Amino acid sequence: MSPPLHIPASKLCESCRATRALISRPKTNQKLCKTCFLSTFEAEVHATIVSTTLFTRGSRVAIGASGGKDSTVLASVLKTLNERYDYGVEFVLLSIDEGIKGYRDDSLETVKRNAVQYGMELVIVSYEELYGWSMDSVVESIGKKGNCTYCGVFRRQALDRGAERLGINHVVTGHNADDIAETVLMNLLRGDLPRLHRCTSIITSSTSSPIARSKPLKYAYEKEIVLYALHKKLDYFSTECIYSPEAFRGSARTLIKALEKVRPSAILDIVRSGEAFSRMIPSQAQASSAKLSQESGMSNCTRCGYLTSQELCKACTLLDCLNKNRPKMAVEVEAGIEDEEASSSLRRGMEAMKLAEEGIVN
Numbered sequence: 001m002s003p004p005l006h007i008p009a010s011k012l013c014e015s016c017r018a019t020r021a022l023i024s025r026p027k028t029n030q031k032l033c034k035t036c037f038l039s040t041f042e043a044e045v046h047a048t049i050v051s052t053t054l055f056t057r058g059s060r061v062a063i064g065a066s067g068g069k070d071s072t073v074l075a076s077v078l079k080t081l082n083e084r085y086d087y088g089v090e091f092v093l094l095s096i097d098e099g100i101k102g103y104r105d106d107s108l109e110t111v112k113r114n115a116v117q118y119g120m121e122l123v124i125v126s127y128e129e130l131y132g133w134s135m136d137s138v139v140e141s142i143g144k145k146g147n148c149t150y151c152g153v154f155r156r157q158a159l160d161r162g163a164e165r166l167g168i169n170h171v172v173t174g175h176n177a178d179d180i181a182e183t184v185l186m187n188l189l190r191g192d193l194p195r196l197h198r199c200t201s202i203i204t205s206s207t208s209s210p211i212a213r214s215k216p217l218k219y220a221y222e223k224e225i226v227l228y229a230l231h232k233k234l235d236y237f238s239t240e241c242i243y244s245p246e247a248f249r250g251s252a253r254t255l256i257k258a259l260e261k262v263r264p265s266a267i268l269d270i271v272r273s274g275e276a277f278s279r280m281i282p283s284q285a286q287a288s289s290a291k292l293s294q295e296s297g298m299s300n301c302t303r304c305g306y307l308t309s310q311e312l313c314k315a316c317t318l319l320d321c322l323n324k325n326r327p328k329m330a331v332e333v334e335a336g337i338e339d340e341e342a343s344s345s346l347r348r349g350m351e352a353m354k355l356a357e358e359g360i361v362n
């Protein structure tokens with residue numbers, strides 16, 4: 001097709017050369033029209049899914065749905081791709097109600113609408129029913145600082161339990177390239193090779209859980225996710241959590257945003273560098289990324305039955321701190337450690353707490 005004469009060549013979409021470019025892609029600076037932007041975004045997610053053989057025909061997969069932009073875009077794109085390329089997957093929305101008034105109750109209303117819009121089943125599991133504590137009551141006990149430690153551990157287990165209820169063994173989340181770049185940077189700064197390996201993997205499974213996790217938006221920029229949501233007029237909830245975010249992650253984010261300004265590819269560069277470093281990590285360190293190696297032996301938490309290498313799972317250990325009115329103890333030892341997996345420092349802290357309680361140390 002010859003380019004339209006009324007649009008100057010410099011303003012044409014660089015992909016179809018037939019329409020005016022409306023979007024400058026944050027990832028590449030490529031100038032695209034709306035249709036080409038949407039199809040390029042979808043094609044990239046499809047390429048990620050196909051190149052990693054993420055889904056199996058006939059399987060059911062839960063989408064961790066918070067009502068925010070990332071998981072809403074994830075649900076919308078997966079529905080589109082599943083229909084377009086006939087993946088043969090049944091997607092279900094799985095939401096965790098952390099019990100945060102004025103935030104999660106509102107965002108869950110969005111997820112309920114999404115379930116109707118996308119024709120997907122929705123299951124909601126709450127902290128209150130699983131743990132007897134809502135995040136509002138945790139924050140009342142602990143204060144705003146450090147509450148993310150509790151929330152992260154509780155959410156991880158809640159997603160597993162929700163998936164188990166659905167008879168599903170694969171949960172996809174809306175983690176995007178910006179999230180992964182932040183985690184890569186944090187793990188590099190901490191010299192934490194096992195976690196570096198884990199955070200760069202598109203799919204993670206561990207002996208601590210029968211449920212695999214994956215991140216189909218791993219290479220999608222946050223800014224492009226927002227653009228996709230806006231141009232597709234998706235119904236999503238845009239308020240940030242009312243409780244404070246992790247300070248270390250916030251600093252990593254600020255640094256990456258500054259780098260992105262001078263070098264748009266910086267986010268993807270960091271993700272790719274993380275992957276390259278990860279390939280060089282000795283397999284022994286890779287295996288310990290789950291801190292749950294087969295050698296240590298997995299059993300069921302003596303209290304709740306969740307898989308763990310210790311007597312109590314991490315959530316029950318944290319609940320002990322809350323119920324014994326020592327909530328800060330868990331956070332102090334966990335400070336700066338990403339919530340994705342059980343950390344030995346938390347365990348050491350708990351051991352210290354036990355000793356302190358027994359009057360052995362102060």
Ligand SMILES: Nc1ncnc2c1ncn2[C@@H]1O[C@H](COP(=O)(O)OP(=O)(O)OP(=O)(O)O)[C@@H](O)[C@H]1O
Pocket residue numbers: 063064065066067068069070071072094095096097098155172173174175179
């Ligand atoms: N309450 C929840 N219920 C179900 N899944 C969740 C919940 N909170 C987070 N997730 C999953 O974890 C991913 C990353 O969560 P994070 O808290 O970093 O939120 P986010 O980056 O703001 O994502 P979103 O825009 O989807 O809220 C989400 O995209 C979603 O898939």
